Amino acid sequence: MSTSSSLVPGTVLKKYRVAIRDALAEEMTRDANVLLMGQDIGISNGLFRLTEGLYERFGPERVRDTPISETATVGAAIGLAMLGFRPVVEIAFSDLMLTCFDTIVNQLAKLRWMFGSQCPPLPVVIRALTGAGLGVGSHHSQSLEALFAHMPGLNVLTPATSADAAGLLKGAIRSSTPTIFLEHKMLLRDSSPVTPGEVRQPGEAFLTRTGTDLTLVGYAYTAKLALQSAVELAAKGIAAEVIDLRSISPLDTDTVTTSVLKTGRLLVIQEAYKPFGVGAEVIARLAAKNLGHLKAPMDRLAVPFMPIPASKALEQFYLPSVSKVTQRAVQMMAA
Amino acid sequence: MSTSSSLVPGTVLKKYRVAIRDALAEEMTRDANVLLMGQDIGISNGLFRLTEGLYERFGPERVRDTPISETATVGAAIGLAMLGFRPVVEIAFSDLMLTCFDTIVNQLAKLRWMFGSQCPPLPVVIRALTGAGLGVGSHHSQSLEALFAHMPGLNVLTPATSADAAGLLKGAIRSSTPTIFLEHKMLLRDSSPVTPGEVRQPGEAFLTRTGTDLTLVGYAYTAKLALQSAVELAAKGIAAEVIDLRSISPLDTDTVTTSVLKTGRLLVIQEAYKPFGVGAEVIARLAAKNLGHLKAPMDRLAVPFMPIPASKALEQFYLPSVSKVTQRAVQMMAA
Amino acid sequence: MNGRIVDLFREMQRIRIFEETVIRLFKASEFSGFLHTGIGQEAIAVGVCGSLQAEDWLTATHRSHGHLLARGVPMHLLLAEIYGKESGLCEGVAGHVHVADMTRRIVGGNGVLGQNQPIATGLALGLRLRRESAVVVSIFGDGTANEGAVHEAMNLAAIWELPVLFVCERNEFSELSPYTSQFKIKSVADRAAAYGFEGYSLEGTDVEAVGELVQRLTSKMRRGGGPALVELRVVRWHGHYEGDPQQYRDAALRPSADPLQLLTESHPELLGQEVRESILTHAREEMEAAIRFARQGSHLDPEALFARAADTGVPP
Amino acid sequence: MNGRIVDLFREMQRIRIFEETVIRLFKASEFSGFLHTGIGQEAIAVGVCGSLQAEDWLTATHRSHGHLLARGVPMHLLLAEIYGKESGLCEGVAGHVHVADMTRRIVGGNGVLGQNQPIATGLALGLRLRRESAVVVSIFGDGTANEGAVHEAMNLAAIWELPVLFVCERNEFSELSPYTSQFKIKSVADRAAAYGFEGYSLEGTDVEAVGELVQRLTSKMRRGGGPALVELRVVRWHGHYEGDPQQYRDAALRPSADPLQLLTESHPELLGQEVRESILTHAREEMEAAIRFARQGSHLDPEALFARAADTGVPP
């Protein structure tokens, strides 16, 4: 998430949006079985321009516009995968994945397990825009990763940087596990360094800042918030360690455990609804370990348990923010 | 869950299945706005005979067969509720609710919040059969309460006894909050006492057995397992306290906290997939409190993270059982 | 009857002014979010909604300003909602895409395409169970017709013989894709026969013809008839959302005729310049007042969201 | 040609014996779960599946024994799956409702009605992208036609001109409800026109007629044609599941004619008593061997489930 101009050699600065587009292009070039499907992703480049230029480059057979039929689209991707294709489906808002939820979690996620090895892997990737911040209300702003991560058979990825957007997407396309790939709307224009060609595997959290006083855990947009809050906290003399989960399923809590053993304090920040969410799972996993005495109870910062209001002012009130993270961290230090 | 014949005066022994049917009948008699909708619930009495006799009693307008169109059915229930009706929808297998998941969690759960007080309450109850044990495989056996409980705007209830099946269902029908009411297939024939006419509210866990050594938390079928295990444990000299959550949203963790403060050990038992499930939420809530030193890490017993196998032998291996609970409890005591 | 023509013109003019103005305000960043307008599609809104009775129900779309205004919603309440203000129809909580006015029996837009059609069938069933003669009009775009939910709703309406008029606002685009990429059939009205009711297809620029058809079909329903489907054909004037570069747009597909001009041409005697100017002036005045109202209002006290949640049964 | 008639009879007889036998075994509690049989519907299974090529794909239903057997699945592998044994097609993990045999290009049943039709369109798209001339046959029950997923799939197949033959196995019941409670239209085949392809309705008891129609339609598809829909009409012989008391059943709705008897009557010269008895004996022998095989097999080692999960990419 750094916008520093002192780039590590061999890396290039890229917008998150462009990193995704380029990763798609690279995988399509590498493997003729990769193809894209989604509403208006062809000549129109997608609602958020995430497939810009790909239609011209790869043509209508591999960059395929679909009608407003999410169930049929994801189902068709399953059929294609059965024949050896690697379909990448774009759904412009992750909220809309609930219209084809059965197809994702009962079909895509389960069929190979049910049929056994007679069925090839079903390497479908479903890319969807996640998160709030645009003032577009309750049906276009949700963070639904926990719904997918609760169900077996899917990887669920939530990149916060361009490198993860590119690397994890490439990994997902090559993986034999179906993947839900959630791209945060408010990160699309962020620039950060990418190592061209790099492929990243799911299931590894990333320590984005070291510290000794408390551990802040985020993912997607809240990974950015956590890092920004750590800067504020440093100014207050609090050394926060920050972890970007990156992958919600599989979920790497070892990295979190190591950190909390050091800091003795854990705050998980999520933009999603709090109950049964990522924070709950992280904390339950840590609670099951013998972590000894913690300096403060492990806790979660999330949105109020209600839908997302459309009004920009209300949305800002509703969402986690740097200052809310900082405030809560300060409270935890005082506890 | 007791089948004891020494009934408390004023209670009657009823099968869980019959308790549900009778509660429906009572509410329909009390309030002409209550009506039932679902596949084959009319003259056929429902696939599990849960509406037996209601069609003859209340006629086709109030006991309405629907086509195989779950989305339209739940959507229609929303429209009816907008006009003041109190529709109770039956979906024979909770797994199939994923075909109308958007309608439930984006529409039913949210619309009144989005529109505000100009919109009347939408007191739709969706009853669905939950749980495994019949050997009917990955698409007809899941426990999906966490998916609904993660989303704001719904009560999610999981009765384990006839009294809760009846009382909570009556409460749900009268409530202004939409409710997901999950009836466990393996409890349908269990008989236990019911106080006629009793209405129960969501959000209260129930202490079903007192003990001092460890707290077993279950709900629906696992509440029964926990109680049975407590008997086994007592024979081994371990005094387990048992809590039946009954309500997953709202979730009463105060009762659990009080118990764990006493016992120092917590095991949450769920038939659902483990990550992001009920155990995670219960433990995360307790972890956020200052419970002091626990005698053992709080933990969860759930199914392996994979779909449910059809073969009866594999299903038994897969599911939680009394002996698995007992074994884990013994381990926790030794830890 | 003559008054009716002037009324139709007035309502279309109100919508036109409203859409032109919100576009300008949006460009000036007076509010955020997406903006979908129905500019050029005024004859559908007015022809359909103008033919309804107060006791009828309407489900609208994500492009619903026209539907709401034509059903009698004052501009200021709608605009305040778009501005996200407490004084808006839904106190700024629902927003532009989902705005509803249930006091006027408008279920409103829906952020999830296709989800309003099942709700419409439930409303219609409820009306029948209450032995009321009101009807439900359920509007959806051409692209939305391919959602599974629409299919299920149409079949339900058919088998239960419910008074639902399904209105397909066919503007030749589904977001950024043309009709021909979404359909093999010539007309969405051909879908009706798949359920056993009647389908009609009509130019959506002739407000009188639209109104007459809707009148005829709804009065059959009021007497106990079942559903019908009407496709109303226009060609979208602007982009899917305001700001849409529309590079996908085939230049040969010209925006459809201006319904205000068409009505003026058919009734020059009733819609002389003076009449039109007076209507325009009134519309502008309503609009100006609406802008003042919307700007002036404040946002809902965020704490009130919790009260709303408790009130609407969202558990803590 | 003459051989073909005998083949058709033989395949139907295999299915009949299989269904009769599993019903008996189910009543004897040899296996658990639900049991849906297609007894009486053999002409659909054999007419449709018998007309396919090895390279074609099939998606079946929750009532799929006939479909699988007619596509060449040996009885013992299917029965072992129903018994939940490791030697079954899916090692007992999928079970009766979901059984698949992808080595024979059968995606199998699906526990969620309507979900196989979208998958069928994807298979068909893949075949076209690979420039193969194979086709996909996607069978579903009449009740299933009202799922939204089926609608979306049919439209997708239409607009992309995919080689999918949608086969509606109309047996007059959707679980415990009659066709008339689910449809206002006379024939499910009427749905085809809603997407822009052709629909056909035919008695599902005449195996030769079914086969001829399927042959004709699939050969058009092999040459680049788009989808078609065929409704095949029978009347369910047994309950929805074995043990169904069927108190809902209108006594006037008699089970449809026996397709084995019909074929025998049309070809007495080819299907004399001796021929039929020999076929029956062979079918019984295959069945007996299948029972021994299924009984003898053991359950998958439960620990192998974890290996399966890892292998199929289910994360831990």
Ligand SMILES: Cc1ncc(C[n+]2csc(CCOP(=O)(O)OP(=O)(O)O)c2C)c(N)n1
């Ligand atoms: C289920 C669903 N899929 C996709 C979208 C994104 N989306 C919003 S409007 C729109 C286009 C709708 O086209 P149409 O129904 O023709 O209505 P129009 O915009 O032309 O009025 C799309 C695809 C959505 N909101 N919901």
Ligand SMILES: Cc1ncc(C[n+]2csc(CCOP(=O)(O)OP(=O)(O)O)c2C)c(N)n1
């Ligand atoms: C989405 C969904 N809804 C409901 C069910 C329950 N169910 C299983 S089979 C069946 C009846 C299907 O009827 P039809 O499609 O006519 O097939 P048939 O059983 O007659 O062969 C139903 C309702 C299901 N499995 N999936």
Ligand SMILES: [Mg+2]
């Ligand atoms: Mg359109």
Ligand SMILES: [Mg+2]
């Ligand atoms: Mg049927």
